[in-house]
Amino acid sequence: MTQAAQIQEEANQLAHGNKPGNWKEYFSFSTDHKVIGIQYLVTTFFFYLIGGVLATLVRTELATPESDFVSREVYNSLFTVHATVMIFLWIVPGATGGFGNYLIPLMIGARDMAFPRLNALAFWIIPPTGLMLMSSFLVGAPGAGWTNYPPLSLVSPKAGEMIWILSILLLGTSSILAAVNFIVTIFKMRVPGMGLNQMPLFCWSMLATSFLALIATPVLAGAMILLSFDVLIGTAFFNPTGGGDPIIYQHLFWFYSHPAVYIMILPIFGMISEIVSVHSRKPIFGYKAIAYSSIAICGLGLIVWAHHMFTSGTPPWLRMFFMITTMVISVPTGIKIFSWLATLWGGKLDMSSALLFAMGFICLFVIGGISGVMTASVPFDIHVHDTYFVVAHLHYVLFGGSVFGLYGGFYHWFPKITGRMMSEAWGKAHFWLTFIGFNLAFMPMHKLGMEGMNRRVAEYDPKFATLNLICTIGAYLLAVSTIPFIVNATWSWLRGKPAGDNPWRALTLEWMTTSPPPVENFEADPVLATGPYDYGMGSRATEVDVPFSEADDPTLSAGPSSTLRAKPDPVVAANPSDRGDESYNRE
Amino acid sequence: MNIPSQITTLLAGILLTLISFWYGQNHNLLPVEASKNAASVDSLFNAMLTIGTGIFLLVAGILIYSAIKFRRDPDDTSDGPPVHGNIPLEILWTAIPAIIVLGISVYSFDVYMDENGMNPMDHMAHGKAQHQVAAQPGNAVAQLTGSPAFAATLVSQADPNQQQAESILKDPATNAVREDIPQRKDAPTLGTVSPRVGSSPEKTEKPAEVVISATGMQYAWLFTYPGTEVVAGELHVPLGRDVLINISANDVLHAFWVPEFRLKQDAVPGRQTEIRFTPTREGQYPLICAELCGAYHGAMKTIVVVEPQEAYDSWLQSQEVASAEVLDRAIAANPATMTDEEYLAPYAQDIGITAAALEQLHSHEGHS
Amino acid sequence: MTTLDPAKLERNHHQDDHHVASGHEDHPDYRLLGIIVFLVAEGMIFLGLFTAYFAFRTVAPTWPPEGTPKLELLLPGINTVILIGSSFVIHNADTAIKKNDVRGLRLWFGVTAAMGAVFLAGQLYEYFHLEFGLTKNIFASTFYVLTGFHGLHVCFGLILIMAVLWRSLKPNHYNSKDHFGVEAAEIYWHFVDVIWVILFLLLYII
Numbered sequence A: 001m002t003q004a005a006q007i008q009e010e011a012n013q014l015a016h017g018n019k020p021g022n023w024k025e026y027f028s029f030s031t032d033h034k035v036i037g038i039q040y041l042v043t044t045f046f047f048y049l050i051g052g053v054l055a056t057l058v059r060t061e062l063a064t065p066e067s068d069f070v071s072r073e074v075y076n077s078l079f080t081v082h083a084t085v086m087i088f089l090w091i092v093p094g095a096t097g098g099f100g101n102y103l104i105p106l107m108i109g110a111r112d113m114a115f116p117r118l119n120a121l122a123f124w125i126i127p128p129t130g131l132m133l134m135s136s137f138l139v140g141a142p143g144a145g146w147t148n149y150p151p152l153s154l155v156s157p158k159a160g161e162m163i164w165i166l167s168i169l170l171l172g173t174s175s176i177l178a179a180v181n182f183i184v185t186i187f188k189m190r191v192p193g194m195g196l197n198q199m200p201l202f203c204w205s206m207l208a209t210s211f212l213a214l215i216a217t218p219v220l221a222g223a224m225i226l227l228s229f230d231v232l233i234g235t236a237f238f239n240p241t242g243g244g245d246p247i248i249y250q251h252l253f254w255f256y257s258h259p260a261v262y263i264m265i266l267p268i269f270g271m272i273s274e275i276v277s278v279h280s281r282k283p284i285f286g287y288k289a290i291a292y293s294s295i296a297i298c299g300l301g302l303i304v305w306a307h308h309m310f311t312s313g314t315p316p317w318l319r320m321f322f323m324i325t326t327m328v329i330s331v332p333t334g335i336k337i338f339s340w341l342a343t344l345w346g347g348k349l350d351m352s353s354a355l356l357f358a359m360g361f362i363c364l365f366v367i368g369g370i371s372g373v374m375t376a377s378v379p380f381d382i383h384v385h386d387t388y389f390v391v392a393h394l395h396y397v398l399f400g401g402s403v404f405g406l407y408g409g410f411y412h413w414f415p416k417i418t419g420r421m422m423s424e425a426w427g428k429a430h431f432w433l434t435f436i437g438f439n440l441a442f443m444p445m446h447k448l449g450m451e452g453m454n455r456r457v458a459e460y461d462p463k464f465a466t467l468n469l470i471c472t473i474g475a476y477l478l479a480v481s482t483i484p485f486i487v488n489a490t491w492s493w494l495r496g497k498p499a500g501d502n503p504w505r506a507l508t509l510e511w512m513t514t515s516p517p518p519v520e521n522f523e524a525d526p527v528l529a530t531g532p533y534d535y536g537m538g539s540r541a542t543e544v545d546v547p548f549s550e551a552d553d554p555t556l557s558a559g560p561s562s563t564l565r566a567k568p569d570p571v572v573a574a575n576p577s578d579r580g581d582e583s584y585n586r587e
Numbered sequence B: 001m002n003i004p005s006q007i008t009t010l011l012a013g014i015l016l017t018l019i020s021f022w023y024g025q026n027h028n029l030l031p032v033e034a035s036k037n038a039a040s041v042d043s044l045f046n047a048m049l050t051i052g053t054g055i056f057l058l059v060a061g062i063l064i065y066s067a068i069k070f071r072r073d074p075d076d077t078s079d080g081p082p083v084h085g086n087i088p089l090e091i092l093w094t095a096i097p098a099i100i101v102l103g104i105s106v107y108s109f110d111v112y113m114d115e116n117g118m119n120p121m122d123h124m125a126h127g128k129a130q131h132q133v134a135a136q137p138g139n140a141v142a143q144l145t146g147s148p149a150f151a152a153t154l155v156s157q158a159d160p161n162q163q164q165a166e167s168i169l170k171d172p173a174t175n176a177v178r179e180d181i182p183q184r185k186d187a188p189t190l191g192t193v194s195p196r197v198g199s200s201p202e203k204t205e206k207p208a209e210v211v212i213s214a215t216g217m218q219y220a221w222l223f224t225y226p227g228t229e230v231v232a233g234e235l236h237v238p239l240g241r242d243v244l245i246n247i248s249a250n251d252v253l254h255a256f257w258v259p260e261f262r263l264k265q266d267a268v269p270g271r272q273t274e275i276r277f278t279p280t281r282e283g284q285y286p287l288i289c290a291e292l293c294g295a296y297h298g299a300m301k302t303i304v305v306v307e308p309q310e311a312y313d314s315w316l317q318s319q320e321v322a323s324a325e326v327l328d329r330a331i332a333a334n335p336a337t338m339t340d341e342e343y344l345a346p347y348a349q350d351i352g353i354t355a356a357a358l359e360q361l362h363s364h365e366g367h368s
Numbered sequence C: 001m002t003t004l005d006p007a008k009l010e011r012n013h014h015q016d017d018h019h020v021a022s023g024h025e026d027h028p029d030y031r032l033l034g035i036i037v038f039l040v041a042e043g044m045i046f047l048g049l050f051t052a053y054f055a056f057r058t059v060a061p062t063w064p065p066e067g068t069p070k071l072e073l074l075l076p077g078i079n080t081v082i083l084i085g086s087s088f089v090i091h092n093a094d095t096a097i098k099k100n101d102v103r104g105l106r107l108w109f110g111v112t113a114a115m116g117a118v119f120l121a122g123q124l125y126e127y128f129h130l131e132f133g134l135t136k137n138i139f140a141s142t143f144y145v146l147t148g149f150h151g152l153h154v155c156f157g158l159i160l161i162m163a164v165l166w167r168s169l170k171p172n173h174y175n176s177k178d179h180f181g182v183e184a185a186e187i188y189w190h191f192v193d194v195i196w197v198i199l200f201l202l203l204y205i206i
């Protein structure tokens, strides 16, 4: 029986190309999206380790009820910088910049992003900014929490505060530039015949993510501009003694930072869709539902921000509005979760490390999502707001969600990126250590929060000592758990088993070229002989073949198992010759 | 033995439901209930936990079952069945969560109303015009409408929030500890006087039986009892009475949190917020600052003592004398010119900062 | 083994009309779309600042706070007219270059640049003659931040226009087919203009 993967590969034989250049380009201002993607991945992973070390210090302080490991000021800086690094230097740039850059052009059959130099610029903002943020420890690091609420942020040491503000502004700029690039690339550079509904789901989720980043990030920049005036020049935007209002900062901040959590999870959702389908050898269940739910989450995500402010004194009707919109987000998210489960159901699961992490993701993200819905309920949030219950929620969605997903992505695309397989045994050890360590570290926090332990404290009531000790042990285990991954990745990159071009027998276009892909991605334009998820169609894929005479009929040829595609839409066609008179300018 | 799959599914479903219900009631995750509204918050949580457990078990069950049952043979390279979707199923799993979250929303709304968070007197009706009247009677509105008659009618229905905020500040003891905060009198859209979370509906229109002012400052709470001279570092409230706390902050954000009451309210400099509750259980409970307010945020803790009316009255009397002195000190000394240590010293005992902590504070003076 | 028709595959490879050697950066020019998308983000910054302005206004008991001198309307009014006018002027340049008229392009861009410069000068004049400073009160602060941030954008627009003028000196750098720079500068200038109108209404009129 012919399998879909075989069809797709045969159709794309011509697309394969030569091996790429040398390692030096990874340290240079390269405009190749693959190089930039790898630069992003490596840099952000490095920052993840730094953020993790800071977290380990936080947990060490919290191992005992007294404040005995670092001073209280330093403690505040530790968790502030921990969160800032994790969010702005690891998950956001890692998921969008890293995987997004590497995969989007390959998946849509393009040769590069729409604006390669802008792309490189967006990346190169990140390392210096990260180093600047770290250097703030020399001058008194920011310590007002990653939310940096005034008036506390206005009375903290100015140097650290300004470094924080500047870092956020720069990283925000980088993220906006990347978003512009993704939007244009996805809309304009798809291979002829790939309609929006033939895109791999990762592209859909990157589209939604980019819109969120484009719309929400500037508002944060606005807030930072006002805040920096308050800090530096002594205006009183957020300072009540001068007629300002600290609550307005909170609104501006959360208008960005709530969407930011979806910026951090939507790309992961996309990656999970790819991984689950490939590794269970089944078509993704409910393609359109998953695709459109990303868009729904993007829209809803913009109108729920005040659920972080239920105790700030927002008016009651606003709280009710935000409670309901927040809860409604569970519906599109649930659609995704259930669709993945249905994809797994009855499949042929290979239980590789990538799939393990994807399944771990589903399990842990659901816990985090449910605790999210609980905090969305106003009366309950009034009790648990600013407690360890929220800390538990945020780590379940951010670590159990985003980080597990990113790990899954690493295992899944590593063969494509390096041309070598990762070791499965080390991968499994990595998974189980992480899974156990994670739950040890964060599960008890739910109880801590509800019992009365507030967050952002260096010292706590001795009655919480036991649970905190368990959390700390879990955190150490988590730190240890990164070692198998680092060893595995390094060793496999150098010595791993050669992967071949399509080790998972996947159908999306990134697998239709050499591993690692040549600079031009595809030697010849790739074609879509099958849809992105037509597993199990076997030779049936050809049964619904389109007569050659009607190959250009979009209704006939754009189906999920189409062998030939419609004549490209002149407006979106990637090839100049297909664009006819519709060309924008030039040519 | 060969059991039909429908029956296994049914059994699994029943088991899942039973476990969820059992866990939803027996989680032992919450501290004791010490206020009237705590019970309803807890039943809300129990309901959510029941549903949450059910959903989690369902998802985790499917994952584990799939991992075991659908594991591929190592040498099987074929694909799974080409199922692309199933519309009725998809509608089902869109509709059910929608119904569930709607249910939770309605339930939460109910509990919130019970806490009287949604007091119609408070916010809904407040327009810009009234708000300006309050701030500058006559003047602003006359400008706005150009009609003195219209202005007059508006002035007569002056803002209850405003009145309340003013009456609090009329109390000399309260005023003294809040000297340096410019109270924003009224903010219709963003909410100055925060909703009265905590009181019960039948009391909506009634004034609270006991009114206390709480002021947060780095790193202590000061409680004043309007009508008396008492300024205390810990909160005493009479058992079973309807208590209203007016909360404000002198420097940065703080938050008033009593886990046993299930109530929390931020203290926002420049704003007047409030919280209303009826303590129902005698005892001492921690009163915690829940909003990051600086290095000693973790030490900003005191207790709330719920005691019978008589005990409360006699405590109030015994405090009257002692507090006057503390107050003198608080007013006489200008915090700006003092080190943190000196500033905190008078309250050190009340707020439970140990000598060691003060010592350490001293050693870090240089940093801030 | 497959039933794929080789002819079909061939057809889809664009073997003849696509040269792989042309490099990975080589593809149609989407810069204009990129700029439009980017302007959405720019618009959101201003929207955020406007919303903040509104919020401060709503929260404050009186607006502008007592003691704020009244704003003079004449100069900013003239400035507004100049800026709006410049939007029409710059459009002429676009029309000109579409007819391959480079001199027209230079003329109209020159006029636009002059108008922009006058606007900025007027803005600075106003700053120096206002009776309140940046930190006087919340109104003053929002006033300066909003107009200042907009002024920065006008500056940047001016730089763009000057750059186009400079490049237009090179023969045939811009022609009826290829004039991305001209279009970009124009779109940006319109954007700056629209923002000013909103800003003017917010700060001076209501």
Ligand code: HEA
Pocket: A147, A261, A262, A264, A265, A307, A308, A326, A327, A329, A330, A331, A333, A334, A335, A337, A365, A366, A368, A369, A370, A371, A372, A373, A375, A376, A377, A381, A384, A385, A386, A390, A393, A394, A397, A398, A401, A402, B055, B059, B096, B097, B098, B100, B101
């Ligand atoms: C990746 C990041 C991420 C994600 C995806 C989410 C997702 C959600 N979050 Fe979370 N959140 C954070 C990161 C994230 N959050 C962070 C960092 C904070 C703290 C910030 C700080 O203060 O420092 C926070 C804080 C936070 C709060 C404020 C708590 C407080 O401070 O008091 C609230 C309140 O409503 C909330 C709610 C939600 C909800 C409802 C979702 C929903 O999107 C979840 C939806 C998912 C599911 C519900 C599970 C799957 C669905 C099903 C299986 C269907 C069936 C389910 C039901 C019927 C319920 N979050």
Ligand code: HEA
Pocket: A048, A049, A050, A051, A052, A053, A055, A056, A058, A059, A062, A079, A080, A082, A083, A084, A086, A087, A091, A144, A145, A146, A147, A391, A394, A395, A398, A399, A402, A403, A441, A455, A456, A457, A458, A471, A475, A478, A479, A480, A482
């Ligand atoms: C993506 C986001 C993300 C991630 C991945 C993490 C990961 C972790 N977080 Fe974090 N956390 C946040 C986001 C995140 N966190 C946010 C937003 C907050 C709120 C901050 C605020 O209140 O302002 C927070 C707050 C927070 C707190 C609460 C602090 C407080 O309120 O007082 C705690 C406490 O336990 C904690 C712990 C941890 C731990 C143990 C990990 C672990 O998962 C980390 C695991 C460790 C590693 C992966 C490092 C391993 C490596 C080594 C140890 C050595 C190797 C070193 C080299 C080779 C250089 N975090």
Ligand code: CUA
Pocket: B216, B217, B218, B219, B253, B254, B255, B289, B290, B291, B292, B293, B294, B296, B297, B298, B300
């Ligand atoms: Cu006061 Cu924290």
Ligand SMILES: [Cu+2]
Pocket: A257, A258, A261, A305, A307, A308
């Ligand atoms: Cu949120």
